[in-house]
Amino acid sequence: xxxxxxxxxxxxxxxxxxxxxxxxxxxxxxxxxxxxxxxxxxxxxxxxxxxxxxxxxxxxxxxxxxxxxxxxxxxxxxxxxxxxxxxxxxxxxxxxxxxxxxxxxxxxxxxxxxxxxxxxxxxxxxxxxxxxxxxxxxxxxxxxxxxxxxxxxxxxxxxxxxxxxxxxxxxxxxxxxxxxxxxxxxxxxxxxxxxxxxxxxxxxxxxxxxxxxxxxxxxxxxxxxxxxxxxxxxxxxxxxxxxxxxxxxxxxxxxxxxxxxxxxxxxxxxxxxxxxxxxxxxxxxxxxxxxxxxxxxxxxxxxxxxxxxxxxxxxxxxxxxxxxxxxxxxxxxxxxxxxxxxxxxxxxxxxxxxxxxxxxxx
Amino acid sequence: xxxxxxxxxxxxxxxxxxxxxxxxxxxxxxxxxxxxxxxxxxxxxxxxxxxxxxxxxxxxxxxxxxxxxxxxxxxxxxxxxxxxxxxxxxxxxxxxxxxxxxxxxxxxxxxxxxxxxxxxxxxxxxxxxxxxxxxxxxxxxxxxxxxxxxxxxxxxxxxxxxxxxxxxxxxxxxxxxxxxxxxxxxxxxxxxxxxxxxxxxxxxxxxxxxxxxxxxxxxxxxxxxxxxxxxxxxxxxxxxxxxxxxxxxxxxxxxxxxxxxxxxxxxxxxxxxxxxxxxxxxxxxxxxxxxxxxxxxxxxxxxxxxxxxxxxxxxxxxxxxxxxxxxxxxxxxxxxxxxxxxxxxxxxxxxxxxxxxxxxxx
Numbered sequence: 001x002x003x004x005x006x007x008x009x010x011x012x013x014x015x016x017x018x019x020x021x022x023x024x025x026x027x028x029x030x031x032x033x034x035x036x037x038x039x040x041x042x043x044x045x046x047x048x049x050x051x052x053x054x055x056x057x058x059x060x061x062x063x064x065x066x067x068x069x070x071x072x073x074x075x076x077x078x079x080x081x082x083x084x085x086x087x088x089x090x091x092x093x094x095x096x097x098x099x100x101x102x103x104x105x106x107x108x109x110x111x112x113x114x115x116x117x118x119x120x121x122x123x124x125x126x127x128x129x130x131x132x133x134x135x136x137x138x139x140x141x142x143x144x145x146x147x148x149x150x151x152x153x154x155x156x157x158x159x160x161x162x163x164x165x166x167x168x169x170x171x172x173x174x175x176x177x178x179x180x181x182x183x184x185x186x187x188x189x190x191x192x193x194x195x196x197x198x199x200x201x202x203x204x205x206x207x208x209x210x211x212x213x214x215x216x217x218x219x220x221x222x223x224x225x226x227x228x229x230x231x232x233x234x235x236x237x238x239x240x241x242x243x244x245x246x247x248x249x250x251x252x253x254x255x256x257x258x259x260x261x262x263x264x265x266x267x268x269x270x271x272x273x274x275x276x277x278x279x280x281x282x283x284x285x286x287x288x289x290x291x292x293x294x295x296x297x298x299x300x301x302x303x304x305x306x307x308x309x310x311x312x313x314x315x316x317x318x319x320x321x322x323x324x325x326x327x328x329x330x331x332x333x334x335x336x337x338x339x340x341x342x343x344x345x346x347x348x349x350x351x352x353x354x355x356x357x358x359x360x361x362x
Numbered sequence: 363x364x365x366x367x368x369x370x371x372x373x374x375x376x377x378x379x380x381x382x383x384x385x386x387x388x389x390x391x392x393x394x395x396x397x398x399x400x401x402x403x404x405x406x407x408x409x410x411x412x413x414x415x416x417x418x419x420x421x422x423x424x425x426x427x428x429x430x431x432x433x434x435x436x437x438x439x440x441x442x443x444x445x446x447x448x449x450x451x452x453x454x455x456x457x458x459x460x461x462x463x464x465x466x467x468x469x470x471x472x473x474x475x476x477x478x479x480x481x482x483x484x485x486x487x488x489x490x491x492x493x494x495x496x497x498x499x500x501x502x503x504x505x506x507x508x509x510x511x512x513x514x515x516x517x518x519x520x521x522x523x524x525x526x527x528x529x530x531x532x533x534x535x536x537x538x539x540x541x542x543x544x545x546x547x548x549x550x551x552x553x554x555x556x557x558x559x560x561x562x563x564x565x566x567x568x569x570x571x572x573x574x575x576x577x578x579x580x581x582x583x584x585x586x587x588x589x590x591x592x593x594x595x596x597x598x599x600x601x602x603x604x605x606x607x608x609x610x611x612x613x614x615x616x617x618x619x620x621x622x623x624x625x626x627x628x629x630x631x632x633x634x635x636x637x638x639x640x641x642x643x644x645x646x647x648x649x650x651x652x653x654x655x656x657x658x659x660x661x662x663x664x665x666x667x668x669x670x671x672x673x674x675x676x677x678x679x680x681x682x683x684x685x686x687x688x689x690x691x692x693x694x695x696x697x698x699x700x701x702x703x704x705x706x707x708x709x710x711x712x713x714x715x716x717x718x719x720x721x722x723x724x
Binding site for chain 2: 193219232258260304306315317324326327330
């Protein structure tokens with residue numbers, strides 16, 4: 001999407017053919033800087049230190065990491081080493097494993113002389129496919145926004161979102177944001193309520209940043225505010241992303257998503273979840289019982305970083321000495337609270353029957 | 363309640379008979395300091411600058427402010443000036459108005475020679491009455507916690523609370539915390555999930571501090587986490603306070619309370635609201651339609667203060683430049699989501715019939 005008028009992806013090969021450029025997302029929202037990755041170790045560091053984050057972008061970065069490794073040494077050993085190195089960077093990221101398996105499968109059968117060029121091509125293809133999937137999610141979600149806009153007679157469609165399922169988490173477009181960008185780019189008036197999304201503030205730090213740079217009107221709110229806004233008719237729809245969707249349509253997403261789904265149901269506000277179908281977990285039905293939730297460090301609750309008066313990014317402590325903090329990172333929104341799933345293959349109800357229409361073999 | 367073994371109220375007359383001592387709550391949770399108020403202007407400043415906060419404590423501070431004014435000049439003019447001065451400090455605080463009206467009514471008929479002593483006595487009585495009301499709320503709520511404890515065979519009763527309806531908001535005991543302190547002091551195992559309560563973090567800054575200092579086991583969580591904990595049976599009950607309760611039992615409390623009530627209902631977790639009956643607003647039935655919600659400055663969302671690495675309290679910015687922030691301060695939880703109201707006059711259902719039993723004339 002655009003950053004103050006210039007179109008960017010979150011990752012792209014440098015025209016010099018030797019490097020890969022990313023955005024340093026650890027600096028958002030206070031600074032916008034690109035970083036050139038020259039080696040596989042730099043790519044691994046970018047993933048581990050979360051300069052890049054979001055499952056699709058992590059996969060794309062890993063794929064380019066393999067290409068960087070093979071650029072100067074296309075041997076079998078180098079390929080194996082690169083894949084082992086990269087696969088240890090974020091152990092739980094499914095897209096990372098998937099992208100590396102795909103690179104391995106594509107490159108191992110080739111002669112070393114063919115590998116480097118093929119690796120760059122395959123990484124580019126992985127990126128282009130991600131962009132195409134997200135653009136399709138946008139195209140499929142667009143009519144929902146258009147439908148609401150049609151009833152509002154030109155007044156902005158108010159869309160609430162939680163966390164960052166935006167273009168910064170993907171190669172472009174994002175998932176939850178794709179229909180919003182498509183609507184905005186088409187001239188439909190939209191306004192986004194951005195949950196700040198404690199404790200890591202991805203809403204405030206990333207979603208607000210990317211919406212602002214692309215020119216989409218938005219307002220940041222604390223995570224507590226959405227229910228009140230819905231009670232007063234100030235939210236027309238909710239769109240969120242998901243890390244994992246079960247075969248019956250339960251949705252595992254950033255902690256707090258479930259509370260917004262409850263408020264949406266209580267106030268008759270439609271609650272949509274945008275996802276690429278490859279993230280559906282066909283092995284789980286009941287998400288609350290079946291999806292283990294990561295307990296992250298309480299330090300993420302205890303301490304927060306922001307821009308200090310001296311213009312530097314600084315962290316401050318928020319808790320009394322001696323108080324414990326717990327930090328479950330995700331929650332599960334039961335399918336009964338989800339109006340529909342917006343995917344690259346179409347919009348389906350969040351039911352076992354609806355999700356079954358998205359099976360790869362259908 | 364206790365601070366590391368020593369019993370405190372939030373306000374008390376200095377034994378020198380000339381000053382009033384308060385805790386500087388703006389320094390919580392990072393520093394614990396008492397402040398001596400010597401003049402009515404200092405009392406007014408303490409209220410205006412939020413060294414004291416919470417409706418009952420604001421009322422008590424105003425009452426003592428009148429006493430400070432009359433100590434050296436018990437004239438009619440001085441009494442009037444003091445009341446005008448104090449009543450402008452927090453225009454929307456109903457307790458402030460109530461306490462000042464009460465001081466005026468009690469003191470105006472007296473001769474100037476009698477006034478100073480009567481003012482100190484009346485302020486002390488206002489404080490003692492607040493303590494007695496909150497202690498009674500605690501006694502009435504205690505059996506609810508005991509009942510759950512009885513079913514848990516010694517395992518801690520997990521109680522979630524939002525914002526600070528603790529002793530720091532009152533003279534002692536608090537409202538929502540009173541049953542918790544009563545249970546803890548009686549040896550019943552309790553554990554409190556403390557919502558940090560963005561944007562002003564009263565949960566993290568005040569509730570966690572006071573529970574910790576009194577020795578009550580507790581864990582701070584982000585406001586997003588409560589629904590997930592309830593889904594997994596890790597919350598036995600919710601107790602919150604309220605700023606205003608309608609005649610049918612709708613509850614206006616800190617923003618985000620409504621979301622917790624929805625999650626409690628969805629998971630069969632009882633949701634209690636603790637309140638002194640004088641805060642019931644008999645003129646309103648439908649809280650969502652009838653209670654105007656204060657929109658506070660977006661700067662409270664944009665900026666947060668905490669303890670910096672150098673040991674100083676510092677504020678950091680959290681939003682991208684150019685992003686707007688909205689900040690509704692309260693929301694309304696409909697009575698249908700409230701299990702019961704815990705008051706100094708007993709526990710009643712949150713229905714028009716239940717609340718009617720609490721009418722002053724009953």
